[in-house]
Amino acid sequence: MKLTVIGGGSVRAPEFVRGALAFAADLKLDELWLMDNDSARLEAVAPLSEEIVRRAGSPFRLCQTTNLDDALRDADLIVTTIRVGTEQGRVFDERIALKRNVLGQETTGAGGFAMAMRNIPALLAIINRAQVLAPRAWIFNFTNPAGLVAQTLYDAGFRRVAGICDSANTAQYETARYLGVPVDAVKTEVYGLNHLSWTRKALVNGRDVLPELLRADGFVNSTHLRFFDPSLIERLGMFLNEYLFYFYYRDVAVQRIQGEERTRGEEVLALNHELFEQLRGLPPAEALAVYDAYNRRRSASYMAYAETDEALREQRTNPTAETEPVHRPHEEVGGYAGVALRAGLAITQDRPLRIGLNVANGTAIAGMRPDDVVEVTCEVDGTGIHPVTIGSIPEGPYLLMRTIKQYERLASQAILAHDRALAVEALVAHPLIGSYPLAEALLEDYFEAHAPYLGDWH
Known part of the structure; x- marks a missing residue:
């Protein structure tokens, strides 16, 4: 098997390689390719990965390249994790938003849209090339904002692509850790959108243990649930994605970040x-x-x-x-490497798996459209990825999901068409913005800051 990481010069690449070592035998992994168009970063990071593989006895060949075609050709699994504009782009995204008293978090609202404008065109080019050179490959995208990216790729016609995020599976891992049981002994039911999801059940031996865990101070205080008021957790009765903090405590988040x-x-x-x-x-x-x-x-x-x-x-x-x-989201849940590798193993070796992914809704969540990309528990095996039936959900989460999905749909259309007017409509639809003058001002600042990466918009 050939596994390719696009964005292999990332500082997270060595951790991905560590994860791949644990899966190498089961995946029948022969080659792991790290591809990045930043040769300096690749040359700095690749030796770390080589040392990790060497210490493990070199069970597979590690290749590094700046040539996209070489990395993609005949790949069986592809992971995309890129950041157009590097970390400096993220700094611009955050500061531009905060200057106008708007949350600047890189995957949510204004900052997320600015990041999507840069990342999605590059991803479209990569995946179009993958369709030619590795047509049978499954592609797992970790590039942020993962939910909007997955929606846009789906809207562009790509079907063998799934969005991955470690936070979608945090409840499963935290439950397993706290109870001292294997991760796969916990069956969770997750629904929502990326960085906007809720876990309503955590089944162990067929019994839902989540209600009692949410009442246990030891469990709550050992997880990111301690970020939220106990009364809110009690009212909702679900395990909350940590990024819901930005929606449920918007003013607090902005004030603290500005401070x-x-x-x-x-x-x-x-x-x-x-x-x-x-x-x-x-x-x-x-x-x-x-x-x-x-x-x-x-x-x-x-x-x-x-x-x-x-x-x-x-x-x-x-x-x-x-x-x-x-708080160790990456270490405790295995990071994006764990999600991609577990799902990749399930598909390529027909090892049935239950895991949270970002895929088209189909009929999983009542009230969402079939082509809405949602974050949902899926059954994964050799036949592909199948969202579990969630059915109806509480009105509060449902209305928030629908609002953010409206934003994502408009944002997807705007980015695919390079349409400024649609971009304004998208930002106005987002509950963390919600104002035409504010949306227009934010966009002007982002277009100015990121002009080298955005191309022509009309």
Whole structure:
């Protein structure tokens, strides 16, 4: 089998390679290709991956390339994780929004749309090429904003593409961790959109254990559920995706982020710059130790501003190399690598799996259109990906889903057509924006900041 990662110069690539080692035998993995158009980053990151594979006895061949065709040709599984405009683009996205008192988070609202404008055209070119060179391959997209990206790719006619996100499966992993049972012994029911989802059940031996877990302080305080008021969790009665914080606590999120010295994008930009400076000239073994310390620091500060405990928030917003992460979404749920590799194994080797993915709704969630891409629990096997039947959902989540889906549909049309007027309509439809003058001002700022990447819009 040939597995290809597009965006292989990402700082997360070595972690993906670590994950691939655990799946190598079952996948019958012969080659793992890391492709990136940034040769400098690829040359900095690839040696870390090579060292990881070497230490594991080199069970597969690791290839690095800047040639897209070489990476795609005859691939069986393709993972796309790109960031057009690099971390600096994220910084622009956040600061432009915050300047106008709008949430600037990179996957939600204004920041997410700006990121989509840059990433989606590049992904369309990549996947069009994959259709020619690897027509049987399944493509798992982790490029953000993953939900809007998946919707646009579906609207563009691509069918062997699924959106992946580790947060869709957090409830399953957290339940398994807390109860001390294997992950696959927990059967969850997840519904929503990417970064806007709810888990309504967690079945263990056929019994729904979620209600009692949501009442257990030990469980709540050991997960990101501690970001939310206990009364809200009690009223909703579901495990909440951490990104719902931006919708349920919008004003709090904006105020706290504006109160920080650096945005998350600026923090990641600084951490990455420091990492690449430190890696320069180091032998692989030392470089890998530096990389692992970087990962600890980055994980420690994830969503730190959502913490209600001031001391804990201060600790996480000023991490050191030794800081142990309090909230570990990537490590605990296996990251995007775990989602892609588990789903890839289920499809290519017919190993039935239950997992949350971003795919077309079909008839899964009542009231959503068949071609609405949703985040939903799926049964995956050698025949493909099949959303489970969720049926009717509570009106609150349903109305929020429908509102965000309206935004995503307009945004997809706008990006595919390069239509500025539709882009304004999309941002006005988003509940975190909701104003024509504000939408127009945001777009003008984003077009100015990202002009080299956007092409001609009319």
